[in-house]
Amino acid sequence: MHKKLIVSCQALEDEPLHGSELMARMAVAAKEGGAVAIRSNSANDVEAIKRATSIPVIGLVKRNYSDSEVFITATAKEVKELLKVKPDVIAMDATVRNRPNDEKLKDLVQLIHEHGDTLVMADIATKEDAIYAVECGVDMLSTTLSGYTADSPKQKGPDFELVEQLCREIPIPIIAEGRIQTPEQAKRMLNTGAWSVVVGSAITRPQLITKSFTDYLYE
Numbered sequence: 001m002h003k004k005l006i007v008s009c010q011a012l013e014d015e016p017l018h019g020s021e022l023m024a025r026m027a028v029a030a031k032e033g034g035a036v037a038i039r040s041n042s043a044n045d046v047e048a049i050k051r052a053t054s055i056p057v058i059g060l061v062k063r064n065y066s067d068s069e070v071f072i073t074a075t076a077k078e079v080k081e082l083l084k085v086k087p088d089v090i091a092m093d094a095t096v097r098n099r100p101n102d103e104k105l106k107d108l109v110q111l112i113h114e115h116g117d118t119l120v121m122a123d124i125a126t127k128e129d130a131i132y133a134v135e136c137g138v139d140m141l142s143t144t145l146s147g148y149t150a151d152s153p154k155q156k157g158p159d160f161e162l163v164e165q166l167c168r169e170i171p172i173p174i175i176a177e178g179r180i181q182t183p184e185q186a187k188r189m190l191n192t193g194a195w196s197v198v199v200g201s202a203i204t205r206p207q208l209i210t211k212s213f214t215d216y217l218y219e
């Protein structure tokens, strides 16, 4: 995955392209375009995408809990669902926020590492999260949650500053992810030192791609 493009193929239940077979076709299209790995939500989608593409899959499970804001692979329940379908990497929220049932990041990382070769991608929002995630034994960091937590800056574009800072100060691979909308932005991330880049909505959410045109045309 070094210095390459990872495409996030995700459509939640309320999105028009929801469904594992559709996401698998989307992943095949991404592979044809040169993506070297796919990031995907739910065990069913991971399984379908692995079958259709045979390139590495980063799996996660998005689920909301009433006692926590953490929703990306929040507990051991989601980790166990994913381990059954053998993703190459499991992505999980690795912010310093409390998890549901007061579960601990360190225990979830250990559960994954004890199980086999699956690596852990830590979805973080700040440098503080990054330091905490490294202490908990994760294998790589991704800036997925910058702009989506109370203590990270809200911005329209990608968080170049965070990627730059992490690449300078944290000694494990840093993946740039979140609101990357153009090839130029992706290239800038790699030039900044990112190990690889994840692009989602700008490639795989046609309703948002359409909206970027209509917002401009109808303003």
Ligand SMILES: CC(=O)N[C@H](C=O)[C@@H](O)[C@H](O)[C@H](O)COP(=O)(O)O
Binding pocket: 008, 010, 060, 144, 145, 148, 177, 178, 179, 180, 198, 199, 200, 201, 202
């Ligand atoms: C914040 C959150 O829930 N992010 C999710 C994480 O898996 C996905 O919905 C994003 O599409 C993915 O991170 C890629 O980012 P973008 O779609 O901006 O290129």
